[in-house]
Amino acid sequence: SSREMEELNDLGSFKLAASAGSLLVLCFYAVYVVVHVTALKFGKRWLHSRTRALQSRPADRTNLPPVSIIKPIIGFDPNLRVNLETFFRLDYPNYELLFCLAESDASPSLPLVTQLMNTYPSVEARVFQGIEMVGVNPKINNMISAYRAAKYDLLWICDSAILSKCLRTAD
Secondary structure, X not given: OHHHHHHHHHHHHHHHHHHHHHHHHXXXXXXXXXXXXXXXXXXXXXXHHHHHHHHXXXXXXXXXXXXXXXXXXXXXXXXXXXXXXXXXXXXXXXXEEEEEEOOOOOOOOHHHHHHHHHHOOOOEEEEEEOOOOOOOOHHHHHHHHHHHHOOOOEEEEOOOOOOOOOEOOOO
């Protein structure tokens, strides 16, 4: 009987320890979930408040630096006209577009670039054709002449497949 009591005590101690351990794990996960949910809510609030503040702030357009936009173009893709036209319609006070066509003679995109330059004569744009071997990277070889001819210190290298959303509402 004494042995049975000992076994019951040991079993009770084990159940108590298991219950305490389970309770501790449950509390840990509850705190873990609360901390992460709180972090997500505060993070979302902080990010959205920054976005709203940036959108509502009047832009001081007099202090924006001029930028040279280098657009390397190889071949022709179906969305090329739409993508390039968004850069002719940028809502930015002072920029130049530098088109780098890898093909020196018969570039399929040259007529389109020329047409856009004629459609938007107020945008300073130049075309550079052919490549200059300055290294192993073909894109750098395509852009090096525009890089050297860039009028402004601030450069934006942007592939031809990129669509800009910072557009003027009227030209």
